Amino acid sequence: MVSENPMPKAEAKKLDFFYGDFRALNGISMNVYERKVTALIGPSGCGKSTFLRCFNRMHDLYPGNRYQGEIVLQPDNANLLAPDVDPIEVRMRIGMVFQKPNPFPKSVFENVAYGLRVRGEGSRRRLEEKVEQALQDAALWEEVKDRLHQPAYNLSGGQQQRLCIARALATDPELLLFDEPTSALDPIATASIEELMHDLKQRVTILIVTHNMQQAARVSDFTAYMYLGHLIEFGVTDELFIKPKMKQTEDYITGRFG
Amino acid sequence: MKHLVKRRKRWDTIFALAGLLALMLGVLTFAALFIDMALDGGARLSWDFFTSYPSRRAGQAGILSAWVGSTLVMLTTAFFAVPLGVAAGVYLEEYAPKNWVTDIIEINITNLAGVPSIVYGLLALGLFVYQFGFGQSILSAGLTLALLILPVVIVATREAIRSIPQVIREGSYALGATQWQTVRYHLLPYSSAGILTGVIIGMARAIGETAPIITIGALTFIAFLPPSPVQADPPFLSFEWLFSPFTVMPIQMFNWTSRPEAAFLTNAAAAGLVLVFMTLAMNGLAIWLRYRLRRTLKW
Numbered sequence: 001m002v003s004e005n006p007m008p009k010a011e012a013k014k015l016d017f018f019y020g021d022f023r024a025l026n027g028i029s030m031n032v033y034e035r036k037v038t039a040l041i042g043p044s045g046c047g048k049s050t051f052l053r054c055f056n057r058m059h060d061l062y063p064g065n066r067y068q069g070e071i072v073l074q075p076d077n078a079n080l081l082a083p084d085v086d087p088i089e090v091r092m093r094i095g096m097v098f099q100k101p102n103p104f105p106k107s108v109f110e111n112v113a114y115g116l117r118v119r120g121e122g123s124r125r126r127l128e129e130k131v132e133q134a135l136q137d138a139a140l141w142e143e144v145k146d147r148l149h150q151p152a153y154n155l156s157g158g159q160q161q162r163l164c165i166a167r168a169l170a171t172d173p174e175l176l177l178f179d180e181p182t183s184a185l186d187p188i189a190t191a192s193i194e195e196l197m198h199d200l201k202q203r204v205t206i207l208i209v210t211h212n213m214q215q216a217a218r219v220s221d222f223t224a225y226m227y228l229g230h231l232i233e234f235g236v237t238d239e240l241f242i243k244p245k246m247k248q249t250e251d252y253i254t255g256r257f258g
Numbered sequence: 259m260k261h262l263v264k265r266r267k268r269w270d271t272i273f274a275l276a277g278l279l280a281l282m283l284g285v286l287t288f289a290a291l292f293i294d295m296a297l298d299g300g301a302r303l304s305w306d307f308f309t310s311y312p313s314r315r316a317g318q319a320g321i322l323s324a325w326v327g328s329t330l331v332m333l334t335t336a337f338f339a340v341p342l343g344v345a346a347g348v349y350l351e352e353y354a355p356k357n358w359v360t361d362i363i364e365i366n367i368t369n370l371a372g373v374p375s376i377v378y379g380l381l382a383l384g385l386f387v388y389q390f391g392f393g394q395s396i397l398s399a400g401l402t403l404a405l406l407i408l409p410v411v412i413v414a415t416r417e418a419i420r421s422i423p424q425v426i427r428e429g430s431y432a433l434g435a436t437q438w439q440t441v442r443y444h445l446l447p448y449s450s451a452g453i454l455t456g457v458i459i460g461m462a463r464a465i466g467e468t469a470p471i472i473t474i475g476a477l478t479f480i481a482f483l484p485p486s487p488v489q490a491d492p493p494f495l496s497f498e499w500l501f502s503p504f505t506v507m508p509i510q511m512f513n514w515t516s517r518p519e520a521a522f523l524t525n526a527a528a529a530g531l532v533l534v535f536m537t538l539a540m541n542g543l544a545i546w547l548r549y550r551l552r553r554t555l556k557w
Contacts, residue, residue: 061431063356092434102425105448105555114443115433151554164429171433 006033006221008074009175009205010055015069015081017050017059024050026229027069032175032222034074037197037206039220039237041213043252047229048209052177055080055207056094057087073174092119095168096177100184101160103152103167108135108144111152111163115171130170138166139196158189165196169204176200178208182215194219213253217241225249292534299527307528311481312510316521321529323480324510327396328465328536330484330499331506334400335407335464340457343408347415347453348441371409378406379473387474394475396484397500402470407460414456418449451551458544462537468508478513480505507533 008031017025024047032038040048050059057080059065071080073093080090095115103111112131113121121127131148135141140162144155152163161181168176178197182190197206197219210216216223217237224234225248233240233249244250251257310320350367354360382402392398422445430440484502488494505513507529514526 056432058428058432061428088434088436091432096432098425098429098432100425102423102429104426104429104444114430114435117443118430118433118435118439167429167433 006036008032009034010074010080010207011070011072012051012054013070013072015051015054015067015071017047017054017068018066019050020064024229025054028226028231030224030231030234032205032207034205035201035203036221037201037208037219038222038224039216040207040209040224040226041211041216041252042226042232043257044211045228046226048226049179050229051226052179052207052209055090055175055177056096057081057090058096060087092171093173094175094177095171095173096179097161097164097168097181099180101157101164103155103160103163105151105153107149108152108155108163109148112166112170115167119171131166134166134170135163137169137200138162139192139199140166156189158185158192161185161189161193162196165193165200169200173204175205175207178206178210180209180211183211190215213241225252227252295527295530295534299524299529299531302524302528303531312479312513313481316517316519316525319514319522319525321507321510321532323483324505324507324529325532326483327476327480327504328506330396331399331403331471331504332461332465334396334500335403336457336461338401338404339407339411339460340453342404343411343457344415344446344453346408347412348419348445350412351416351419352437352441352445367409367412371413374469375406375467376469376473378402379470381405382470382474393501394477394503395501396504398474399471399476399504399506400500402474403464403467406467406470407457407464410460410463411453411456414459415449415453418452418456419445421452422448448555451548451555454551455544455548458540458547462540462544465506465536465540466508466533468512471506471509472512476505476509477503478505478509507536 010032012028012030012032015025015028016023028051040051042048053059054067055071059067067081069081072078073080078085080094104114106114109131112134113127116127116130121130132141132145135144140159143159144163147154152160155163161184165176165181182193185193194215197208200206201221208216208220220237222235223237223240225232225240225244225246227248233244233246235245240249241253244253248257307320308325309322310318311322312324313319346367350360350364354363379402382398382405386392386398386401387394392401426444426448427440430444435443480503484499484504485496487496487499489496511526511529511533514522514529517523
């Protein structure tokens with residue numbers, strides 16, 4: 001699966017994270033490779049979502065949170081956590097899809113156009129082009145092209161989640177974060193999202209948190225197993241699942257633990 | 259066994275009856291007052307009553323200057339209270355750092371809602387009427403009532419904003435939006451129903467306020483209208499009406515009830531009826547708006 005030498009898109013370097021006094025992440029160092037899917041697995045509370053949300057500085061929205069260490073984004077070798085980097089800059093390069101579909105209570109079109117609008121895109125024609133492109137990339141265009149101006153809430157759960165993916169894609173992110181994107185969806189919708197991820201990685205790097213180990217095995221090229229804020233093992237997915245190096249990882253993926 | 263259950267359930271009946279009685283006491287008292295007023299004043303309501311100035315002869319007196327005054331004061335109140343209250347509410351909910359200064363401000367806003375209205379009247383008399391030199395005008399009254407309902411608007415704004423799920427904010431920020439863009443494109447539109455409801459309920463309270471308006475010196479006998487805001491000559495708009503003397507509905511009522519002749523009491527009852535309908539209409543509008551706007555929002 002991983003034949004060529006993959007380039008790192010983002011590198012976490014000795015990353016610590018604190019919620020107030022509570023240390024949620026301990027010295028995490030790992031790479032997220034360009035145009036690959038990297039999965040974060042581990043039991044509830046292991047810090048995988050916390051780690052994911054460091055990448056787009058989501059933690060900056062709440063007081064009392066603190067980072068230590070670096071996340072370096074390529075190709076410009078920029079430390080996303082540097083104090084002089086505005087979180088907004090980071091979020092303009094890195095998109096995110098949430099656990100529960102969270103479309104805005106606006107029309108399908110406005111949902112997808114929003115990211116462009118906040119960047120100041122005013123041309124109706126360019127907005128329409130971009131929105132169509134993003135919806136096509138999210139495999140949603142055929143289903144919604146006749147109701148672009150209807151409320152997004154009329155869509156099914158799976159469609160809503162693909163709409164959220166389209167919304168994130170519209171601004172051409174370099175890295176796309178998925179925080180358990182299928183945990184609120186039925187198996188059919190889940191399959192369509194997984195298929196979509198497979199297509200998307202041709203052009204965008206993906207980092208996904210998942211509760212579901214089969215999902216990690218199905219969609220990812222690399223997997224990281226986390227436990228209690230530590231990175232236990234990181235490796236090529238096939239190898240990690242078939243021949244884990246750490247006993248802890250093996251216990252988790254074989255279901256003896258977690 | 260059956261006997262025991264029956265005996266215990268007796269208290270259910272007793273409490274239900276007591277509760278019903280308590281409820282009826284409130285509802286019936288209001289109904290009695292309202293019906294009494296309707297019987298007294300209902301016959302007096304006519305087109306002329308709305309289009310006539312007050313008069314020394316009870317039969318010719320009307321509420322023209324009063325309802326026009328109330329309307330203009332309410333417009334002024336809304337004009338000042340809505341932007342100030344909404345901005346303050348948004349700031350407290352979204353921007354303010356969570357520390358003890360914010361806590362103190364929050365507690366004080368809640369307390370402000372409980373300050374007797376006459377105190378606002380005194381403050382306004384010193385500040386707006388004399389210090390700023392606005393005089394005994396519609397502007398002074400509007401500003402006073404705006405201060406009075408400001409806490410209501412702030413609290414309504416904060417509650418409406420707080421009820422928006424956090425995932426909506428995160429969704430917006432995740433796309434690179436600034437705080438203002440999130441407020442402007444999401445939080446304000448989605449909370450408008452709640453804010454509007456709060457504003458209207460505050461206004462419904464303000465329209466019946468008498469004490470602070472008397473304190474700042476509204477006149478009780480006004481036989482003219484403020485200058486019209488729309489003029490025939492350029493620049494077509496005039497704000498002279500803001501500085502005009504005025505009266506409002508409750509003051510007109512108050513004036514009539516203090517007259518000895520029974521015919522004036524009839525006038526007061528009729529004016530009271532109009533005022534109650536104005537208030538009920540505003541509350542009704544608030545309820546309708548809330549249902550309508552909430553229906554379009556789902557998360």
